[in-house]
Amino acid sequence: MPTSTSVRPMTPPTVWLARGRHVGPAAEDVLRRHVQQLKDSVVLRDWLELPEAEDAQERVFEARWETGEGVTVRARLSLAHDGEWVLAAEAAAAWDPRWPSPATMFWPDDPDAPWDHEVETGAELRFRDVNPLPSDDKELRRVLKGAARSGWSVHVVVHEAMTPDARGRLPLARLLPPGLRHRVVEHRAAPHQLRAVNWALRDSGVQVPRGGAVVLPGAPAPEGYDGDAFAVRSVFLDGSEPAELIETLSRFAASTRPLPDGAEEVLTALRDDWHLLTLEEELTRERALVKMYAEALEAMTRSRDLYREAAERAHEALTAYRESAAALPEPPPTREQPQDTPTASPLQQLTRTLERLKVGKGRRPTD
Structure with missing residues (x-):
């Protein structure tokens, strides 16, 4: 069979x-x-x-x-x-x-x-x-x-x-x-x-x-x-x-x-793909389209608001970082490095700065 x-x-x-x-x-x-x-x-x-x-x-x-x-x-x-x-x-x-x-x-x-x-x-x-x-x-x-x-x-x-x-x-x-x-x-x-x-x-x-x-x-x-x-x-x-x-x-x-x-x-x-609609079916279809467009517009609005909120939080975080970086003391001078030693990249410098921040916050005051 x-x-x-x-x-x-x-x-x-x-x-x-x-x-x-x-x-x-x-x-x-x-x-x-x-x-x-x-x-x-x-x-x-x-x-x-x-x-x-x-x-x-x-x-x-x-x-x-x-x-x-x-x-x-x-x-x-x-x-x-x-x-x-x-x-x-x-x-x-x-x-x-x-x-x-x-x-x-x-x-x-x-x-x-x-x-x-x-x-x-x-x-x-x-x-x-x-x-x-x-x-x-x-x-x-x-x-x-x-x-x-x-x-x-x-x-x-x-x-x-x-x-x-x-x-x-x-x-x-x-x-x-x-x-x-x-x-x-x-x-x-x-x-x-x-x-x-x-x-x-x-x-x-x-x-x-x-x-x-x-x-x-x-x-x-x-x-x-x-x-x-x-x-x-x-x-x-x-x-x-x-x-x-x-x-x-x-x-x-x-x-x-x-x-x-x-x-x-x-x-x-x-x-x-039906086209031979009665008047009632045409009204039903139009209402469905209006509802679909309204839901799509609402979803776009929610997405826009979420994007705006995320951008504001990112901006606040960046501002806080800049203020923290500006409050740090100047690092002590270090021995001059040989000419052939490459300088630290901006990313490495940022990483070291954050590490110092962590260390500084972790110290307890002495008597």
């Missing part, structure tokens, strides 16, 4: 993350039209496109909406020039997979819309479709190896015990809760591919039951991941709802899991 060798922050239960690629033209225009339509229909409370800097490699969009339970969700999507996008959403409560998918708050939920391509495996995989495993064993191993290392998406491998009919060939994504629909990548293994699939997955510590399915661990894997706990013995590909598989996928998505590579920066940007 794969393990993470580095300590990473855990994914908060309030956060929804996804990553994909739009492979069609004019991705920015598609996104702008869709979010504006949702705002006009009051699905979105508001949305914002941040100004693009001259050297920017991506466009950034923000959106805010409320779930049916009145929970506020804030989301941030960055769109690169090559169509790759990263989406982070955070709710004011623990995420419920029955809530609307944040992906459909930015992208149209049209089956033909080309925004739902997975990017981590390097294969042409889609979130909302069935992805048959390659017939070539080498390519099959490459795809499954990449899927087992995926951190942003949830990959599930389903084995067809027999060739399914038209209903069985439909993607399982349509039966998943909205919050899972655009995070799950469904791989399909043909009846004769079971041995090759399990051979390719041997290093991941998981096996696909015949006619069943298994959720791959990803990287980093959830705490305490056990392949048997995320395996389903039977999946009936007859168009009926696979209740056990949906429960397993939901449990995996809700499990404690470290943030995937790059997600910490994305989540920090969502929280700290």
Whole structure:
């Protein structure tokens, strides 16, 4: 079973993350039209496109909406020039997979819309479709190896015990809760591919039951991941709802899991670089800034006062030293030193003077 060798922050239960690629033209225009339509229909409370800097490699969009339970969700999507996008959403409560998918708050939920391509495996995989495993064993191993290392998406491998009919060939994504629909990548293994699939997955510590399915661990894997706990013995590909598989996928998505590579920066940007503020949030932010500036000014004032006090004490000490030095008697003449004997340095002279002071103060008066 794969393990993470580095300590990473855990994914908060309030956060929804996804990553994909739009492979069609004019991705920015598609996104702008869709979010504006949702705002006009009051699905979105508001949305914002941040100004693009001259050297920017991506466009950034923000959106805010409320779930049916009145929970506020804030989301941030960055769109690169090559169509790759990263989406982070955070709710004011623990995420419920029955809530609307944040992906459909930015992208149209049209089956033909080309925004739902997975990017981590390097294969042409889609979130909302069935992805048959390659017939070539080498390519099959490459795809499954990449899927087992995926951190942003949830990959599930389903084995067809027999060739399914038209209903069985439909993607399982349509039966998943909205919050899972655009995070799950469904791989399909043909009846004769079971041995090759399990051979390719041997290093991941998981096996696909015949006619069943298994959720791959990803990287980093959830705490305490056990392949048997995320395996389903039977999946009936007859168009009926696979209740056990949906429960397993939901449990995996809700499990404690470290943030995937790059997600910490994305989540920090969502929280700290948020621009779509309500009037109340703007007032709160301004008050926080005023408080921060006031504390900084107070700290500077205290530092200035301490510096002034230290300077005054140093000046008093120097004055006292000069007065003490002036009150000392002239030292008796000494035998002339040879010309080649170096004279004492000012520091040595000062040291000797202080020693004489100590001696003079230590003498007791005689009777």
